[in-house]
Amino acid sequence: MDTIVDLRSDTVTRPTAGMREAMATADVGDDVYGEDPAVNALEAEVAALFGHEAALFAPSGSMANQIALQLVVPPGHELLCDADAHVVTYEIGAAAAYGGISSRTWPAVGGDVDPDMVAAMVRPDGYWAVPTRAIAVEQTHNRGGGGVLPLRTLQALRRVADEAGVALHCDGARIWHAHVADGVPLAEYGALFDTLSVCLSKGLGAPVGSLVIGSAEQIERARFIRKRMGGGMRQAGILAAAGRYALAHHVPRLAEDHAKAARLAEAIAPFGLLATTVRTNIVPLDLTKASLDAHALAAAARAEGVLVSVLGPRTARLVTHMDVDDAGIDRAIAVLTRILAG
Numbered sequence: 342m343d344t345i346v347d348l349r350s351d352t353v354t355r356p357t358a359g360m361r362e363a364m365a366t367a368d369v370g371d372d373v374y375g376e377d378p379a380v381n382a383l384e385a386e387v388a389a390l391f392g393h394e395a396a397l398f399a400p401s402g403s404m405a406n407q408i409a410l411q412l413v414v415p416p417g418h419e420l421l422c423d424a425d426a427h428v429v430t431y432e433i434g435a436a437a438a439y440g441g442i443s444s445r446t447w448p449a450v451g452g453d454v455d456p457d458m459v460a461a462m463v464r465p466d467g468y469w470a471v472p473t474r475a476i477a478v479e480q481t482h483n484r485g486g487g488g489v490l491p492l493r494t495l496q497a498l499r500r501v502a503d504e505a506g507v508a509l510h511c512d513g514a515r516i517w518h519a520h521v522a523d524g525v526p527l528a529e530y531g532a533l534f535d536t537l538s539v540c541l542s543k544g545l546g547a548p549v550g551s552l553v554i555g556s557a558e559q560i561e562r563a564r565f566i567r568k569r570m571g572g573g574m575r576q577a578g579i580l581a582a583a584g585r586y587a588l589a590h591h592v593p594r595l596a597e598d599h600a601k602a603a604r605l606a607e608a609i610a611p612f613g614l615l616a617t618t619v620r621t622n623i624v625p626l627d628l629t630k631a632s633l634d635a636h637a638l639a640a641a642a643r644a645e646g647v648l649v650s651v652l653g654p655r656t657a658r659l660v661t662h663m664d665v666d667d668a669g670i671d672r673a674i675a676v677l678t679r680i681l682a683g
């Protein structure tokens with residue numbers, strides 16, 4: 342069989358030769374002492390990109406989100422987010438388990454958000470109900486099919502947060518994709534949020550690494566929370582060097598991944614299975630009306646060397662990334678259209 346075409350996630354990429362070289366030659370130190378030059382440089386670069394005072398390197402996007410949530414929501418207070426948000430879908434109850442945070446969700450509508458509905462959900466301080474302390478959004482939205490929240494929606498949410506006196510957090514694991522798709526400068530996104538988490542290992546090709554972004558005071562507290570969560574790393578500059586390389590070389594090329602996803606979507610569109618308009622690198626499939634379910638599709642595709650993600654009994658997902666080239670997309674189109682045509 343030809344090589345596998347892995348469309349399960351953009352987390353499956355392997356470091357490129359240039360990235361490995363950068364990692365091998367990184368100047369490192371003990372980051373728990375704050376002495377790793379590569380980590381310090383990455384943190385300063387990312388804070389500057391988003392126009393914030395400081396940033397903190399973390400081992401994963403989940404930990405970066407959870408550190409940020411603990412910064413903005415005290416125990417016994419609540420976070421509002423959508424029901425499909427990564428923070429309440431894939432982070433294994435961490436907000437409650439580590440932060441004593443109560444989460445309340447609005448119904449997921451793909452990547453979209455209605456700011457008025459969110460405003461109506463906010464609960465004020467008082468001893469009779471759990472007070473809201475933060476609102477979280479995801480840009481781009483993973484289970485929302487890589488949807489990009491428009492700038493005007495985010496601006497409206499900022500107004501909602503300001504009027505309610507609560508924080509606005511962005512799970513920006515793929516904010517790079519939104520930046521490339523909509524052309525919004527990263528600093529313009531940054532200015533709208535109290536805290537952000539961003540990932541270097543989704544789409545950008547780094548093997549590990551995320552950052553929490555916020556004010557200098559927040560990041561000082563974040564360092565303490567990260568240590569408590571077991572996320573203090575020593576010569577982490579080896580990893581930070583991969584992240585710095587990814588930021589320097591792999592952001593504009595995300596447009597190629599978006600084009601590959603659009604090509605996949607175009608080929609699959611005649612089957613009437615696209616759950617939403619494809620804007621970035623995620624192609625969500627709604628198999629409700631298909632002759633086969635998500636497990637059957639994944640098994641049939643796997644037998645022909647194409648890997649897809651099963652998100653639910655009738656929901657599947659294809660994700661494009663730097664380790665699948667145009668020939669791989671051609672193969673995936675041939676295999677998937679043949680299976681779907683039954």
Ligand SMILES: Cc1ncc(COP(=O)(O)O)c(C=O)c1O
Pocket residue numbers: 352400401402403404406427479481482483512514515540542543551
């Ligand atoms: C939107 C979003 N946020 C956070 C994460 C968590 O990242 P990690 O797997 O590094 O914990 C992911 C992972 O895919 C994600 O898609």
